[in-house]
Amino acid sequence: MTIYNAMPIKEKLLSALDGCHELELDLSLVGEIDTTGVQLLIMAKQEANRLLKSLRLVAHSAPVREVLDFYNIAAYFGDPLHIPARERA
Secondary structure (H helix, E strand, O other), X not given: OOHHHHHHHHHHHHHHHHOOOXXXXXXXXXXXXXXXXXXXXXXXXXXHHHOOOEEEEEXXXXXXXXXXXXXXXXXXXXXXXXXXXXXXX
């Protein structure tokens, strides 16, 4: 989820929101996320709210958790962040 693939991701997110009432976004395979990726997640959350739909972020990968923590915005999305046991020190 970087600036290099932002447009296709944006289109997929908006299309997915258009075709459902509730969307669960599995982030477990996100290996890289930058500020643009965060902006896409915020845009998706705002669009879901505007459309009175539910968007849940689940299975946050380590890079996603790190960037949400860095920007201190995990609470904005309201989804629990689970850290797999294999990643705990």
